[in-house]
Amino acid sequence: MDFALNEEQRILRGQILRFAQDKLNKDVRQRDRDQVFQRELWGACAQMGLTGLPVPQAYGGPGLDSLSTAIAIDALGYGCEDSGLVFSICAHLLACVVPIWKFGTEEQKNRYLPGLCDGTLIAANAMSEPESGSDAFAMQTRAEPHGDGFLINGTKTFVSNGPVADVAVVFAVTDRAKGYFGGITSFLVDRALPGYRVAQKFEKMGLRTSPIGELVFEDVFVSKDAVLGGVGGGSRLFAHSMDWERACLFASHIGTMERLLEKAVAYTRTRRQSGQAISKHQAVAHKIADMKMQVEAARLLVYKAAWGLERSQSVSLDAAVSKLFVSESLVRTTLDVVQVFGGYGFLSEFEVERAVRDAIGSKLYSGTSEIQRNIIAGWLGL
Structure with missing residues (x-):
């Protein structure tokens, strides 16, 4: 196995690092304090191709392979200290753009992907509900046949990008008798449609610059052309998007951990206790x-x-293993960095305490750590 990045990947990583460090880190503390999502930064990221990384050039994206996509997101996580912005980009890209690219009709791809890639459109994934988070089998949102389409009714919660999204990938029950496998359908629902309402934010x-909220659908009529991945295909589509999210979103956390590691090394070399740099203390x-x-x-x-x-039949297992390890490693790393910085790590003027707050959610989103252990156990036949 060759573990070296090829020339194109090295250039890509360097370009994204320089872009993120130069353009995305101004006033991060203030943005976090005020919980501000900046559309202009989103546009700048789109110009770098970050909002459409694996999408083919024919639809407006750079057309990267899946590994290069992870390398790009790793670089973004390292260079950008605004983890909320990174998270919003990944939620848009991996849980929405990728499913449209992979499961959409040609009409849907041509309608949505160019705008999603160039930053004029922001997408949200609407799966979780007040009474069904990890338990997708308990979904209550329904889509009932009506004329030449469907009427969608229900409430979605914990929707990343929900307050600012222009289009949502919405999952709803279309056949309760079939249950989750075969009875759930995904729809592309435009914010401008009557009955689509952004409720509480x-x-x-943590991740305070990434807006999250509740979406309410009250007799929202969508045509049959809004069905994404076929009627009853929602569970397959969601599982595929989660594989991409667990594999690639968590690449950004590697970049974050590496940045914090370097910050800790630099600090311990200059901070002195008992007459020597604290890096010399074994603890x-x-x-x-x-x-x-x-x-x-x-x-x-x-x-x-x-x-x-793009290659493995066991990618769901690999994605669950990596998601579980990375999320728990990220939390441990941020807590250890606070300990290394001591009292300074507890102060808001340093990045460290914000890193802890941002890290905690990684054990919850994209499936909790407990869910990942269930997936791994299932693959092992337990």
Whole structure:
């Protein structure tokens, strides 16, 4: 196996690093404090191709392979200190753009993908509900046949990008008798449609620059052309999008961990206690050694899963393993960095406490750590 990046991947990584460091880090603390989503930064990311990384050029994207997509997102996570912006881009790209590219009709691809790639449209994935988060079998939103289409009624919650989205990939029950497998359908629903309502916007612990909220659908009529992936195909589409999300979104966390590792190394070399740099204290050095181990292992797991998106039949297992390891490693790393920085790590003027707040959600979104363990156990026949 060759673990080296090819020339194109090295150039891509360097370009994204420089872009993120130069353009995306101004006033991050203030944006986080005010919970501000900046559309102009979104547009700048779109100009770099970040909102459509794997989408073929014919539809407006750069046309990267899945591994190069993960490498690009890894670089974005390293270069951009605004984890909320990174998260919003990944939620848009992996849970919405990729399903349209993979499952959409030609009409749907031509209608949506160019705008989703060039930044004029923002997408949201509307799956979770007040009474059905991890338990998708309990979904209550329904889509009933009506004339030449469907009427959608229901409420979706924890919708990343929901307050600012122009289009939503909405999952609804179309045949309750068939249950989750065969009875769930996904729809492309435009914000401008009558009955589509953005309800409350939530405040949250971390990723505060990524807007999240509730979407309400009251007799929203969509034509049959809005069906994405075929009637009854929602569960397959959702599983596929989660493979991409678990494999590629979590690449951004590798970049974050690597940046924090470097910050911790630099700090411990200059901070002195008992007459020497604290890097010479074994208790501190061991924490940093563990951070390095977690970064390297996480990158191998994520890149393997991303590579497998286009090649492996067991990609769901690989994606679950990488998602679980990376999310738990990210939380451990951020907490260890706080410990290394001591009192300074507790202060808001440093990046460290924000990194902890941003990290906690990684064990919840894209399927909780418990769900990932269930998936892994299932693949092992347990």
